Amino acid sequence: MSECVVVKIGSSSLTSDEGGLNRNKISFFASELASIRKTGKQVLLVTSGAVAAGFRRIGYQTRPKLVHEKQAAAAVGQALLMQAYQEAFAAYGIGVAQILLTRADFSNRRRIQNAQMTIEELLRQGILPIINENDTVSTDELDLKFGDNDMLSALVGNLLKASHLVILTDTDGLYMEDPRKNPAAPRIDRVEQISEDIMRIAGGSGSSVGTGGMRSKIEAARIAMRGGVPAFIGRVVENGDLLLAVEGTGRGTYFTAQGHNLPMKKQWLGYHSQVKGRITVDRGAELAVTTGGKSLLPAGILSTNGDFHPGDVVEVVNQEQHTIGRGVVNYAAWQVQAAMGLGTDEVRRRVDVGRIEVIHRDEWVTLA
Numbered sequence: 001m002s003e004c005v006v007v008k009i010g011s012s013s014l015t016s017d018e019g020g021l022n023r024n025k026i027s028f029f030a031s032e033l034a035s036i037r038k039t040g041k042q043v044l045l046v047t048s049g050a051v052a053a054g055f056r057r058i059g060y061q062t063r064p065k066l067v068h069e070k071q072a073a074a075a076v077g078q079a080l081l082m083q084a085y086q087e088a089f090a091a092y093g094i095g096v097a098q099i100l101l102t103r104a105d106f107s108n109r110r111r112i113q114n115a116q117m118t119i120e121e122l123l124r125q126g127i128l129p130i131i132n133e134n135d136t137v138s139t140d141e142l143d144l145k146f147g148d149n150d151m152l153s154a155l156v157g158n159l160l161k162a163s164h165l166v167i168l169t170d171t172d173g174l175y176m177e178d179p180r181k182n183p184a185a186p187r188i189d190r191v192e193q194i195s196e197d198i199m200r201i202a203g204g205s206g207s208s209v210g211t212g213g214m215r216s217k218i219e220a221a222r223i224a225m226r227g228g229v230p231a232f233i234g235r236v237v238e239n240g241d242l243l244l245a246v247e248g249t250g251r252g253t254y255f256t257a258q259g260h261n262l263p264m265k266k267q268w269l270g271y272h273s274q275v276k277g278r279i280t281v282d283r284g285a286e287l288a289v290t291t292g293g294k295s296l297l298p299a300g301i302l303s304t305n306g307d308f309h310p311g312d313v314v315e316v317v318n319q320e321q322h323t324i325g326r327g328v329v330n331y332a333a334w335q336v337q338a339a340m341g342l343g344t345d346e347v348r349r350r351v352d353v354g355r356i357e358v359i360h361r362d363e364w365v366t367l368a
């Protein structure tokens, strides 16, 4: 397959603060995406804007806050959004398809493989897939909702091994401070690694229609970088800006892909799987699994949370409760509790487990 560009457009770029779609903006983005297709690259669009497009039509005065109201607004707005894109892309002879995904779809290997095969077939047939979260069935509980589409776009980019992830918003990239609060703050042009400092300067949404703000975009960029996909966060305002963004001279911040492209299985483990519990480890175990390439043994485990079973995915945290990675456990939670802190011989004597490793290194991904 030829190079593939995933472009994410946020609500703030498509709608006005008062709600409702801005048709001129949609036509503009359609022409920008069409110009990327002309260069021979495949294009996928991840679009927000369903709630913002639908809430006025449904009769709400401001963007709704209650889950069922948001879902109702999205159900109305998604149809309006697709209608607008269909018309706008038709002007360039490009057919479009609607794909609605949820976080749960990503944690189920078969479902996400089906989505991937569908998307690949659409691309082969020259159709431009337009993806949004399936707001009607997603709920805010238990991390089951993306909420904003930044993370969704990163996961789609990784799934398709995109050559570029372009996250468009209403600011020219990442600034040292939220430019709405400090217009003099300087922009960061390139980020090689997402440090704690970078996370700190990225704030929430400044507009009344956007949700994630810069923070969720940076988190998405981090996932893309780990998946080997270079990312861009910024703005396109004039004809040709999107092409410049893809070519490396856009109005925004570039995030360099990290060389080690995680294999699909580890990407699934790290970013798509559903976590069933948590294991806290001591410093020695932390180093062994994150930098030593070792399996996690019972001796370094301090505590567990959640009711997990062999084959489930658990999150592993250090003594400061920072996530260091995820892995598939060979023990049930009660077996970890019986074995934690014990040496290998002692575990074999006291606990009936098939394998001594709580998490084997082949079933582990470092996320620190």
Ligand SMILES: Nc1ncnc2c1ncn2[C@@H]1O[C@H](COP(=O)(O)OP(=O)(O)O)[C@@H](O)[C@H]1O
Residues within 6 Å of the ligand: 009, 010, 011, 012, 013, 148, 168, 169, 170, 171, 173, 174, 175, 176, 177, 178, 179, 180, 201, 202, 203, 204, 205, 206, 207, 209, 210, 211, 212, 213, 214, 215
């Ligand atoms: N350090 C920062 N640099 C740039 N923008 C920031 C920063 N911190 C917070 N923001 C805010 O993030 C907003 C973009 O996010 P959001 O409103 O969620 O947009 P979208 O709808 O495009 O996802 C900007 O308008 C800006 O106010």
Ligand SMILES: N[C@@H](CCC(=O)OP(=O)(O)O)C(=O)O
Residues within 6 Å of the ligand: 009, 010, 011, 012, 047, 048, 049, 050, 051, 052, 074, 132, 133, 135, 147, 148, 149, 150, 209, 210, 211, 212, 213
């Ligand atoms: N799925 C929702 C996304 C909500 C949202 O505001 O996202 P974003 O503008 O990307 O911060 C919608 O289409 O309205």
